[in-house]
Amino acid sequence: MDMRRITTVLLDVGGVLLLPSSDVMQAAIGHSGINATDEQLRRAHYAAIAALDANGSPDLEVYRRTFATSCGVSAEFAEAVYELLVERFNGHTWQRVAPHAREGIEQLLAAGFRLGIVSNAAGTIEQMLAAAEICQVGPGPSAPVEVIIDSEIVGVRKPDPRIFHFALTTMAVDPGETAYLGDSARLDVDGARSAGLLPVHFDPYGDCADPAGDHDHLDRFDKFCELLDRHKDGFSTA
Template sequence: MLKVLAYKFIYFDLDDTLLDHRSAERAALLDVHAHFSLFKETNTEALIDIYHQVNSMQWAQYSGGEISRQELQRNRFEQTLEKLNLDSSDYARIGQYYIACYRNHWQWIEGAEALYQRVVQKYPVGILTNGFAETQRKKLDDFGLYRSAEHVVISEDVGALKPDPKVFEYATRQTGLDKNDILYVGDSYRSDIEGATNFGWDTAWFTQNGDSAKQKKAQFVFSDFNDLSNYIRI
């Protein structure tokens, strides 16, 4: 029989947990590819793959304090262009166009909206997210999450990024509860599951990952939001 724990508060990650960041990123890069003649000889999948590799590395360095936000914003497109053997001098304009396009493609992860609306009827909820603060605030506003979330924690505002324990400590203080009372739902193994579990929160991992060793880190692993609803009994 499935063990169900009594939680008093549920925090959700935002990108690729509630909202489909990866699809929006891909769609925005396709827009970039179509808009700039610079890419006319470049395969679209090459642009997407290289950008994702570079951007992931930049965010890892940013979360570790190795580079600044400004360096991340510059490097992710400058280095992508360099790796594609393209002129990188126009990285800033390309980056600005990407952000404008990215905002046009935000949408819920399949099944997430219905589950989230059911959760807020039973539990107090919050949002805990990495990402640039102004972008995350726009998402939260566009999807009405400020109205339903009792607490919103954007790690950039805290001054540390997940998986830094400072973020989870701050988010816990906002609730006025003990860390054992909180469940965190997220998709990133390093930032969400390792970070929250190491701090002392229970975690529910939204993933297609079949790595059983990693799955043991979370209290619950799911790939369908209907399964999460069964776990928390809503």
């Protein structure tokens, strides 16, 4: 059995570092007369991701409908709100900085981990992270990471393990020394595990339906270093 110490962390963006813009999502939800709080909108995102995981495929219709239902949209307004979400929610909507995003990255860097980003995105994730003042590749005004992999640019999407290999190759790091944090059990956990990484499921509300012990879970990004410390002696890659 091969045991490797974690030296490198790769991060998802959606749900981990950025969330859908509250203004965009509220504009759609508000058509039903609901004035959702930022916390309700955040909760709805993770409920919608859990629904995608249960569905087994990244069907945006499932995401949008679950998001609306989780915000309390009634059947009377469901179709109208859904159409507004189709119109307004897209890959460029991820503009709200997730709780503890900057703090969590700074903690990882201070602990000596090498960092990279791997995201299913729309070709602009590097610019979006810079605009949100979360990180950039190399030195700059925000936290430095070594690589930002955008699925639209490399032509491969999670859970295809090849998307992780772009980051691993650029960073010249072994997958057995690398952890990946993402908010989807099917896209992130399954994809990272297939690539030989340690998968960690960012699951703030305990929505994951996978069997207990199948993979690590994290409910707050600023607790990630504590979780990784439990793997300080390595994890099995056998």
